[in-house]
Amino acid sequence: MFEIIVQRLSDIDIAELAKFTFETLQSSVFRVENRTTAEIEQSLNERADDENELVVLAREQESREILGKLGIYTGFPRMVFISKWDPIVMQSKKRDAVARTLIKRCKKYTRHIGFNRLEASLSPINENNEKLRSDYQILYEREGFHKATEEASMRVEMSKWIPELQSSKLPEGYQFEEVGDRTDAEVYEVFHETFKLSKDRLHLDMAPSEQQTTFKHWFDRTRPFHATSLFVVKDNKIVGFSIGRANDNIVYLGPFGLLPEHRGNGVAQALLHEGLMRIKADKDIKYAELEVDVDNPSAVKLYTRFGFTQQYRQEYYSWNVPR
Known part of the structure; x- marks a missing residue:
């Protein structure tokens, strides 16, 4: 028999959890050569001060041994x-039962705290873990989740990006504008219409309130934007946007979008080109990275044209509290 407990990460014996994680991953495709228990413990400790970091633990009732965990x-x-x-x-023989019970408890906790959406992600996905990806898909779908989207993670190395090969200029009547004083209402209208009409699956999988939450996270002005962040404006109205933030030597681009009626005339190419020019000018940055729905071939084609190549795939699964 085993029991399930939900605890804040700060209230858990992190050394014990790190040891369990290390030992369990040794037999999986996620085994990392030379990664030690101490490094896993350090990573957990760095997150432990955040009260929003919780862990669902499965423990053997008698021995109190950890059987499984879900963060x-x-x-x-x-x-x-x-x-x-x-x-x-x-x-162990209990593996499937433990995994399913952890997910069930997570669903119950989501309902208990009054939240609506529970989302799981599988990333990175490559040929080495395809079998495991299939196992997780079956596991989550058995627990009522559905596949929300599949994305490609793409990267370009800035030292190898040659601006002249994709030189693009904004058509007449359009201007670039720094991300600044526009109201959230102005920006959100364009953001929502862009992703809705582009049929972005993850965006459309969310309820309106969840779409608003995602928007506020991406356009949060308290988190510094990289200089690559821009609006495209025509007749003083925002028609497109490109947001980027730096972390170490990488700028993560996204969201990137353009209203459909302004596509097909070089605006998207000019926006991406200008953004990459600004990233290349930042000598601290080595890579630009972004994520794109694999069912958006025009976007994939655009990014590929500008030198981005796929690193791996990722999938998102979601479950909503029944109304």
């Missing part, structure tokens, strides 16, 4: 996020 993050209104490739469960 969750509750820092966004109305949405709970499961850690990538969780649950992690030790190999």
